[in-house]
Amino acid sequence: MTESRFKQAMKSQFQKVQFTEKHREVVHKGIQEEFSDQVLLPMLQTMRSGYELTQLLYTKNKGVVHFNEGMIYAMLHRLEQQQHIVSEWHENEKRYVLSRKGIKLLTKLNKETHELPPSIEQLLKEARYAND
Amino acid sequence: MEEVISISGLSRNQLIEELMTDYGQEVLQLVYTYIHDVALAEDLTQEIFIKCYKALSTYQGNASLKTWLWRIAINHSKDYLKSWYKKNVDVTETNVLAQTLETSDLLEQVVKNSEDEALFDLVMALPVKYRELIYFYYFEEYSVQEIACLLSLNKNTVKTRLHKARSLLQKTLGGNPFDGITF
Numbered sequence A: 001m002t003e004s005r006f007k008q009a010m011k012s013q014f015q016k017v018q019f020t021e022k023h024r025e026v027v028h029k030g031i032q033e034e035f036s037d038q039v040l041l042p043m044l045q046t047m048r049s050g051y052e053l054t055q056l057l058y059t060k061n062k063g064v065v066h067f068n069e070g071m072i073y074a075m076l077h078r079l080e081q082q083q084h085i086v087s088e089w090h091e092n093e094k095r096y097v098l099s100r101k102g103i104k105l106l107t108k109l110n111k112e113t114h115e116l117p118p119s120i121e122q123l124l125k126e127a128r129y130a131n132d
Numbered sequence B: 001m002e003e004v005i006s007i008s009g010l011s012r013n014q015l016i017e018e019l020m021t022d023y024g025q026e027v028l029q030l031v032y033t034y035i036h037d038v039a040l041a042e043d044l045t046q047e048i049f050i051k052c053y054k055a056l057s058t059y060q061g062n063a064s065l066k067t068w069l070w071r072i073a074i075n076h077s078k079d080y081l082k083s084w085y086k087k088n089v090d091v092t093e094t095n096v097l098a099q100t101l102e103t104s105d106l107l108e109q110v111v112k113n114s115e116d117e118a119l120f121d122l123v124m125a126l127p128v129k130y131r132e133l134i135y136f137y138y139f140e141e142y143s144v145q146e147i148a149c150l151l152s153l154n155k156n157t158v159k160t161r162l163h164k165a166r167s168l169l170q171k172t173l174g175g176n177p178f179d180g181i182t183f
Helices: A003-014 A021-043 A050-060 A071-080 A098-117 A118-130 B012-034 B039-056 B063-087 B093-102 B104-112 B115-125 B128-139 B144-150 B155-173
Strands: A085-091 A093-098
Touching: A003 B115, A021 A050, A021 A071, A021 A085, A021 A098, A021 B039, A050 A071, A050 A093, A071 A093, A071 B155, A085 B063, A085 B104, A093 A098, B012 B039, B012 B128, B039 B063, B063 B128, B063 B144, B115 B128, B115 B155, B128 B144, B128 B155, B144 B155
Parallel strands: none
Antiparallel strands: A085 A093
């Protein structure tokens, strides 16, 4: 048996797994949730409308964030359903702000990100596996 | 694995899209090598890309993006294996798999199954530390140096494990599946 024979065998077996559109969709959903936790929550320490958020994201992070307005509203809706934010109407405009629950979550998230710099965390992880 | 992609100016969102297009299938195969279960491998692969999105803000650009992605995928798979074994298996993994390799049932199955599947199953039956080396060295055709870097191992450790992995396979197959190939 030669190497190419081996590769061929592996390849034929790997056909059992296929990365498809279905998987991409799940990732998209996960990313949106991450985005609303990482970016939207901190911005909602101040009361803002969906339009204001979109504008802020667009001007501040041009090129870094590529979510359209519709997606922002979908995320706001989800955050509201989870009771992380509350809304009220101001002159025909719905405005959102963190709820108590949202403040708690944000504090928790901030703590997590600041606990260990990722580089050290990574080093520790690698050291752990190096001993296997 | 030399390419270095600058992420400045590129949206994280867009970058994940590109990573999924370029490497989705490869990551899934890599995860499947660690976790021999289609549905689970799919779930873990999705989690890996979401994890990447989270981690992109802290990506330093000191490793190539592909290496960085591979490390996340490898660590995520191994973390899963660890928690799984902790929960479900009392003996160490090496013992379980060593037993599997010695079981004559498996050999009988090898005869029954198609040759491809049999070989694949044999590789899958190797302990993780040998299995991953077979995958990277013989399937992805990475150099010993590249593997050492990717897995944070010493070069000599990689060589020793490759040697051991081959002799394990050789013992079960009654022949060397990688005739004439050395490193």
